[in-house]
Amino acid sequence: MLKVEFLLIKIDQKEKMSDFCKVYCAGSVKAPYDWITSTPIGINRLVYIHGGEGGYIKDNSKIPFKKDCLYLFPGNAHFVNTYSSYETDEARLDHGFVNFELIPPILSDEVMFVDVKDDDEIRLSVEIFKSLCIKCTANNVYENLSSTERKYLKSTVLFLVDKIIEKYDCEVVKDKTIIKALRMMHENLGNKQTIGNISKSL
Numbered sequence: 001m002l003k004v005e006f007l008l009i010k011i012d013q014k015e016k017m018s019d020f021c022k023v024y025c026a027g028s029v030k031a032p033y034d035w036i037t038s039t040p041i042g043i044n045r046l047v048y049i050h051g052g053e054g055g056y057i058k059d060n061s062k063i064p065f066k067k068d069c070l071y072l073f074p075g076n077a078h079f080v081n082t083y084s085s086y087e088t089d090e091a092r093l094d095h096g097f098v099n100f101e102l103i104p105p106i107l108s109d110e111v112m113f114v115d116v117k118d119d120d121e122i123r124l125s126v127e128i129f130k131s132l133c134i135k136c137t138a139n140n141v142y143e144n145l146s147s148t149e150r151k152y153l154k155s156t157v158l159f160l161v162d163k164i165i166e167k168y169d170c171e172v173v174k175d176k177t178i179i180k181a182l183r184m185m186h187e188n189l190g191n192k193q194t195i196g197n198i199s200k201s202l
Contacts, residue, residue, distance in 0.1 A: 020101070020102070020103035021100055021101065021102055021103075021154050021157065021158055022100060022101045023098055023099070023100045023142060023150070023153060023154050023157065024043070024099045024100060024101070024142070025098070025099050025136075025142050026096075026097065026098040026099070026132065026133050026136040026142050026153060027096070027097060027133055027136050027137040028050070028095070028096035028097075028130065028133040028134045028136070028137045029094075029095070029137055030052065030089075030092045030093065030094045031052070031054060031084035031086075031092045031093040031094075031095075033086060033092075043075050043099050043100070043101065044072075044073065044074060044075045044099065044100050044101065044102050044106070044161075045071075045072075045073040045097055045098065045099050045100075046070065046071070046072055046073075046097065046098045046100070046129070046157060046160060046161070047065075047070070047071045047073065047095050047096070047097045048069075048070050048071075048095060048096040048097070048116075048126055048129060048130060048133075049065045049066065049067050049068065049069055049070075049071070049093075049094075049095050050067070050094040050095060050096065051067055051094045052084065052085065052090070052091055052092050052093040052094040052095075053084070053085035053087075053091045053092075053093065054082065054083055054084035054085060054092075054093030054095075055082070055083060056071075056073075056080050056081065056082050056083070056111060057080065057081045057082070057083060058080055058111065062083065063111075065093070065095075066113070066115070068115065068116050068117060069113045069114065069115050069116065070113060070114050070116055070122065070126055070129075070160060070164070071111060071112070071113040072106075072111070072112045072113070072160075072161060072164045072165070073111055074105075074106040074108050074109060074110070074111075074112075075101070075102070075105065075106070080111060096129065096130050096133035096134070097133065098129070098133065098153065098157055100154075100157055102158075102161065106161075106165060106170060107170070108165075108168070108170045110168070110170075112164050112165070112167070112168045112170065113164075114163065114164055114167060119163070121163065122160065122163055125156050125159055125160055125163075126160070128152060128153075128156045129153070129156050129157070129160065132145065132149055132152065132153045132156070135149065
């Protein structure tokens with residue numbers, strides 16, 4: 001129990017330390033029969049594999065997913081597509097996912113993954129991740145989560161991403177001016193902005 005409480009404190013700290021993270025959608029589903037697998041992901045995505053057969057396509061090669069593994073698709077891995085088997089209902093890819101924006105951006109186009117069983121902190125965090133993804137599916141929309149649930153989903157995403165990029169020694173943007181400019185743009189997407197206006201605010 002103490003380990004869980006300690007982990008929740010660490011997850012909460014990631015929320016307070018983050019520059020910007022916006023969750024767009026989440027869920028836990030078997031790949032629908034009309035799933036469009038030819039569309040590149042184009043946004044940061046965390047995917048936990050419950051079971052089934054499927055994977056991702058990189059450089060025209062099919063790379064199968066591993067069960068009980070957590071995958072990170074950086075937003076600039078725009079060349080990556082996902083696929084599922086439909087030979088039987090049991091073969092359909094069963095997965096939980098969260099799509100999100102992240103500042104500072106991850107400077108990689110590599111698909112990264114961790115085996116959940118290899119790290120107790122990741123394993124416990126993924127339990128939170130999975131339960132909230134399932135609740136999103138039950139509610140049908142991410143916005144139906146309570147404010148506390150949304151906070152913990154975002155914090156857990158940040159925590160897990162940090163663990164994954166640490167494993168891969170992956171770089172993120174560190175220039176504070178660039179980070180501030182990106183955050184301003186992402187927080188004001190509905191407003192017309194110019195480079196001049198942004199530069200005056202930095």
